[in-house]
Amino acid sequence: MQKSRRYFIELAYKGTAYHGWQLQPNAIAVQEVLNKSLNIFFRKEIETLGCGRTDSGVHASQFYAHFDVEQDFSETDKEKFIRSINSLLPSDISVSQLIKVNNDAHARFDATLRAYQYHLHFKKDPFKTDTSWRIKDKLNLIAMEEAANIIKEYQDFGAFCKSNADNFTNICHIQKSEWEIVPNGLIYHITANRFLRNMVRAIVGTLVDVGKGKIEAQDLHQIIQSQNRSAAGASVPACGLFLTQVKYPYINNNV
Structure with missing residues (x-):
């Protein structure tokens, strides 16, 4: 055999x-x-x-x-x-x-790192219908960057976890959290050792609320510390989210 x-x-x-x-x-x-x-x-x-x-x-x-x-x-x-x-x-x-x-x-x-991107655009673009979220509001990118940096200060992300998720822990080690300006839009980059269910979409929704002026960047501290999903922003649509990288310690060393 x-x-x-x-x-x-x-x-x-x-x-x-x-x-x-x-x-x-x-x-x-x-x-x-x-x-x-x-x-x-x-x-x-x-x-x-x-x-x-x-x-x-x-x-x-x-x-x-x-x-x-x-x-x-x-x-x-x-x-x-x-x-x-x-x-x-x-x-x-x-x-x-x-x-x-x-x-x-x-x-x-065995995965040691996972990276996601969230794409959003401002002007109507038929080629981005399924791969980016169109947002019509003007956004304060400086405030959104400030809020994105605050994300890196924390490890417990229960506030961004889908209710009733079966996670054994809400601890995630964030290595990157930043916005990138691209033609007709923005891309949010986030990298960590692991992610909770619905976590990235909830984070982006909260950062966009900061950009719209609904909340202040510094409110992120209270939201994260609350560990309460209802304190954070709504989850953004799935269409703009991409898993872009997964790393393993042995992936380049074939057995």
Whole structure:
């Protein structure tokens, strides 16, 4: 009997048509589509486990999942695999890498860093309909930057966590929280070792409230310290959110 081997698969997807990454009983998810393509390729049931879960309508320009299979891929085999899987997948999901790892490697628990971007734009743009949130208000970017910097002072983000989430802890170590000015819009960049469910969209909603003048930047201290979700701003639409980077200590050292 052949020994099972573990592989990481790197993919990207536009989340507009999907109810997030994770399998859903009554809705189409990215994981379901990927699993079906792998089942066809390997001619057997393959189960993937992702590096996290994205909400309905959220995108990922970098996402990892792992699966186990008996087959041992050479570099040439990997290239053929990627071509074959991409031919089976719809146009809004693509695979870029297949990486052999140790059998105890874990796509979710071994990730040391995750990075998100949130895109918003001001003027109507038909090409940004599904990938950015249009906001008509004038925003005070200086105040929003001040508020974004305050985010980095804290570790407990219960105030930005979806109610009734099953988190074992609300502690996250934020490494980056900043706004970038781009033509016809803004991009919010946030990087941490982990994120709570709905956390980024809740943070952006609160920062936008600062930009609109609904609250002051310094109010972020009280909001975060309250650990109360109702004290923070509303979650912004999913369309503007991208998971852009996931890091592992061994990802460049194939086993």
